[in-house]
Amino acid sequence: MSHANDRLFDHKLAREWKLKKSRAEKDKRMTLQEAIATFVEDGDSIVETGFAYVRGPMAAYWEIGRQQKKNLVGIFTPGGMNTAWHEFGGLEGAHVAYVGVEMRGLISPFRRGVEAGTLKIYSEWSHGALSLALRAAEQGVNYVACKSMLGTDLMRTNPYVKEAKDPWTGEPVCLVPAMYPDVAIFHVHHADKYGNSRIWGPSVNDTAIAIAARKVIVTCERIVSSEDIRANPYQVIIPHYCVDAVCEVPYGAYPGDMPGMYYFDRRLQERVVRLEWKTKESTKEWYEKYILGTKDHYEMIQIIAEEEGMNVLEYMKRLEQLSCDASYFGLGYWGVGGERDWKYEEVAKRAI
Amino acid sequence: MSDVQYTPRELLACVAARLIKDGESVFVGTGLPLVGALLAKKMHAPNMMAIYECGAVDPEPRVLPWSVSCSWTTYKAPILLSMSSVFGHSRAGYADVGFLGGAQIDMYGNINATCIGDYEHPKVRLTGSGGANDIASLCERVIFMGLHLPERLPERVDYITTPGYLDGPGARERAGLVGGGPWRVITHLGVMGFDEETCRMKLISYHPGVTPEVIQQFTGFELIIPDDVVETPKPTEEELRILREEVDPCQLFCF
Numbered sequence: 001m002s003h004a005n006d007r008l009f010d011h012k013l014a015r016e017w018k019l020k021k022s023r024a025e026k027d028k029r030m031t032l033q034e035a036i037a038t039f040v041e042d043g044d045s046i047v048e049t050g051f052a053y054v055r056g057p058m059a060a061y062w063e064i065g066r067q068q069k070k071n072l073v074g075i076f077t078p079g080g081m082n083t084a085w086h087e088f089g090g091l092e093g094a095h096v097a098y099v100g101v102e103m104r105g106l107i108s109p110f111r112r113g114v115e116a117g118t119l120k121i122y123s124e125w126s127h128g129a130l131s132l133a134l135r136a137a138e139q140g141v142n143y144v145a146c147k148s149m150l151g152t153d154l155m156r157t158n159p160y161v162k163e164a165k166d167p168w169t170g171e172p173v174c175l176v177p178a179m180y181p182d183v184a185i186f187h188v189h190h191a192d193k194y195g196n197s198r199i200w201g202p203s204v205n206d207t208a209i210a211i212a213a214r215k216v217i218v219t220c221e222r223i224v225s226s227e228d229i230r231a232n233p234y235q236v237i238i239p240h241y242c243v244d245a246v247c248e249v250p251y252g253a254y255p256g257d258m259p260g261m262y263y264f265d266r267r268l269q270e271r272v273v274r275l276e277w278k279t280k281e282s283t284k285e286w287y288e289k290y291i292l293g294t295k296d297h298y299e300m301i302q303i304i305a306e307e308e309g310m311n312v313l314e315y316m317k318r319l320e321q322l323s324c325d326a327s328y329f330g331l332g333y334w335g336v337g338g339e340r341d342w343k344y345e346e347v348a349k350r351a352i
Numbered sequence: 353m354s355d356v357q358y359t360p361r362e363l364l365a366c367v368a369a370r371l372i373k374d375g376e377s378v379f380v381g382t383g384l385p386l387v388g389a390l391l392a393k394k395m396h397a398p399n400m401m402a403i404y405e406c407g408a409v410d411p412e413p414r415v416l417p418w419s420v421s422c423s424w425t426t427y428k429a430p431i432l433l434s435m436s437s438v439f440g441h442s443r444a445g446y447a448d449v450g451f452l453g454g455a456q457i458d459m460y461g462n463i464n465a466t467c468i469g470d471y472e473h474p475k476v477r478l479t480g481s482g483g484a485n486d487i488a489s490l491c492e493r494v495i496f497m498g499l500h501l502p503e504r505l506p507e508r509v510d511y512i513t514t515p516g517y518l519d520g521p522g523a524r525e526r527a528g529l530v531g532g533g534p535w536r537v538i539t540h541l542g543v544m545g546f547d548e549e550t551c552r553m554k555l556i557s558y559h560p561g562v563t564p565e566v567i568q569q570f571t572g573f574e575l576i577i578p579d580d581v582v583e584t585p586k587p588t589e590e591e592l593r594i595l596r597e598e599v600d601p602c603q604l605f606c607f
Contacts, residue, residue, distance in 0.1 A: 127435060147530045148489050150527045152512040205434060
């Protein structure tokens, strides 16, 4: 099988694949285990959906970890905790616009992989340009001429985009080709059994990705009736005809944020990012305990809840409370880590 | 008022917030800019319209969120668009200010958020551009916020992730970039702008307790220091109260 990158910009191959997909309203419900086993193959390119740590399909990503898929190629706009796959041979390379956790800093497994040269960066992007690559696939255009990335090293370290002259004005433009990832997994609030998917919160790139990707898995908080979807189609961002599998996975975005439902487990994320994934060994330990050592997402949540001294319900309620009341500060997270990128003490010392 | 106590980061947030005018649209990058933008909105710029790369426009966030995309950021946004749309709207002319952070910024205002050291063999791999490149390419003027250390303000950045004035006068136009480029750099030591002729970074004001000499010492290149540099006004009690009680009560950022 050819490398994922050979298929990534092949619009003919992408079209051939989609011509073969059934348009029928077919019941596509299956278990998450089954969906991942069927539609995620070793060596596939897989594109991040949602905003990585916001409405990201985390349960599906952990399941990919459990099934020990190999040599995936990530497309990160942005990318988050699933880059830990790399430590277990799960992530071979990446097309990167952003990998990190914003205020919480860098993600160690990704950073280690790139610095050691074991995780290949195939191309550097800006969020805007990568979102246009996916949007171009959705809009049915070969490429888009945009004004991002020009004049910077991103152009130099991205073999897929090209600088050209706008044929009308003669101005430089950056040409971004349509991108067709192998796999996309979405986590949504509601889906019907055919795959029509409804969300709250920003769609980010999801509609574009659903059309661009060849294989599409939808995990949802709740399966709703098709009548419900047809009566209220306004927040539906993914149409059924591009969906291959529908899995009901409540709390599927945990430990990320699910708009309107539950918030980040900030303490867990802080702990993981700052401490538990700090070294290769500690990441391995964490992964073996929480991912490989559990049978599914819920066993993982149960272990974490118990570590917090709560049962699962109390614990999830707390995350739900955080989501609906932004002035609730039950989960203090300072005091974890204590290590900052900003070297403040050092600055103070040097200033004296 | 003269003995108001504050941390360097609180000062940074207050100074940044003051640069946002009421009624402006501000494309807010992640990290420190979130603090500055939120503070401005709760102070003198209630009609400021924030744009976030996840697709949220003009939300009313209550406290400092973790991400430019999370539920606390997008709270009460009247419209939720897609990523390519909000960048498109910036190109169209709906974004006045781009508000960014980053690891390094050089004398021409180019920002590095990709790697420290050689790209092929990086000493530190950073996050990558995210929306920063687009924000600086497409917004009308750009404000950068960060800490002031010689290695964070080198003569040339190790990797240009986000365009400033590239290699000097006229370079943005030659490259085909749209927006006006870097406008202000705010650090915990001072506020910098850019010389109109040379496009090089120049000092505008130094923070209380700091001198232009100290700022030069902490800068990895020769800073233009005009005669008319002034001291930055201290954070007011009102600014600090709003920052501590309403924007960042957890001391997520301003500690």
